Each structure stands twice: as C-alpha cells, then as structure tokens.
Amino acid sequence: xxxxxxxxxxxxxxxxxxxxxxxxxxxxxxxxxxxxxxxxxxxxxxxxxxxxxxxxxxxxxxxxxxxxxxxxxxxxxxxxxxxxxxxxxxxxxxxxxxxxxxxxxxxxxxxxxxxxxxxxxxxxxxxxxxxxxxxxxxxxxxxxxxxxxxxxxxxxxxxxxxxxxxxxxxxxxxxxxxxxxxxxxxxxxxxxxxxxxxxxxxxxxxxxxxxxxxxxxxx
Numbered sequence: 001x002x003x004x005x006x007x008x009x010x011x012x013x014x015x016x017x018x019x020x021x022x023x024x025x026x027x028x029x030x031x032x033x034x035x036x037x038x039x040x041x042x043x044x045x046x047x048x049x050x051x052x053x054x055x056x057x058x059x060x061x062x063x064x065x066x067x068x069x070x071x072x073x074x075x076x077x078x079x080x081x082x083x084x085x086x087x088x089x090x091x092x093x094x095x096x097x098x099x100x101x102x103x104x105x106x107x108x109x110x111x112x113x114x115x116x117x118x119x120x121x122x123x124x125x126x127x128x129x130x131x132x133x134x135x136x137x138x139x140x141x142x143x144x145x146x147x148x149x150x151x152x153x154x155x156x157x158x159x160x161x162x163x164x165x166x167x168x169x170x171x172x173x174x175x176x177x178x179x180x181x182x183x184x185x186x187x188x189x190x191x192x193x194x195x196x197x198x199x200x201x202x203x204x205x206x207x208x209x210x211x212x213x214x215x216x217x218x219x
Contacts, residue, residue, distance in 0.1 A: 005070040008057050008152045010086055012039040015101060015122045016075030020047050026180060027189045056085040067093050074100040080107060084114065091115035159217035161199035165191060175211035180204040
C-alpha cells in the first residue's frame, strides 16, 4: 500500500491558507511555512505542522526535510524575489513536484523556466471558478491544475445516482478519478469502488477538462 501524499505550503497569505486548509480537510498531512511569526502563530491549529522559516535559505529548507514532501506549493505573493528564489531552491533540492503562484503571465513564464512543474494564477482561476458556479448545473467548484487537467467538486446527475463507483464507471467513461465523496458533514476518503453514489452527494474528481465538460452535460 502506497503512503499518502505529503504536502507543504509555503506562504500563508490568503491563497496559501486556503490551499493548506483544503488539503488538511481532505485528510492529507500538511506542513505550512511562512517567515512571519505572527502568521505562523495565528495558523498553528489549522494544519498538521506550522513552521516559521525563510525558504530562500537552502539550509532552512533542508532543516524542514522539504525533500520528503511529494508536492510543495509556493504561495508567496507580495515578495516576487522570495517566490522565485524559493522555487529555485526547491528544484535544486530535488522536490518532485513544485506548484508556484504567479502574479501575472510574465512571472509565470519565469517560474516555468526555472523549473516549476505547475503555475497557478489565483485571480484568473477564481474568475473561472465563479463562471463555472454561475453557469454549470453539475460543476460546483473548480480549480485548474494545468491547461488540460482540473480538480472539481461536482454534483450527481440523475443518470449516476444510485449506482456504485464501479457501476457508474466514471473513470473509463469520463476520464475522471473520484478522490472523495462529501455526504452531508461526512467526507469519504478514499471512496470504496463499491460505495453507492447518492443523489445529494458531492463528488471530488480529478481529471481532464474534456472529461469535466462531458460530466457537465450529464442529466
């Protein structure tokens, strides 16, 4: 059995705090890091571990054991130099997958060139999420992971309700992986292939944007 993914979030501004909370709520181990003592103190009860550190310092990153994390999200916003230097340090230390927050397209291109594996543009992505929530029957929340892949909270169409994950065959039909089921206040993570999807469930899926569009058209 493979170990659960471990995530680190660097930068505890609004975006970083939101990502860290979501991952922690989904049941993952999360390390949150910021250079601000005040932010670290205010966030100390929110996730698995919270540490004050200057992540532009290679020795500080080594002391955090950052190479042991599967995914590191660089959510530093205001200080672009710290954002870029942190990404450089992470890639040089061999972190497998680095997600970096960009302020604009030029910043994003720079982050790509220095090795960031995925770039996020919070303002642009938030606009897309609002658009989806206003226009889609089935897609309730949406985060773009890359130009081709996204993670979304989706409703259950009538054609799927009452079927198990195996019977609905969501992965084969729509190219979507069901990673969690939200049922009232309960989170089923990970779901069992024999779990039946109920009509009022909210499903968390990861997959291709093409698959998301096909799901959106289901009734």
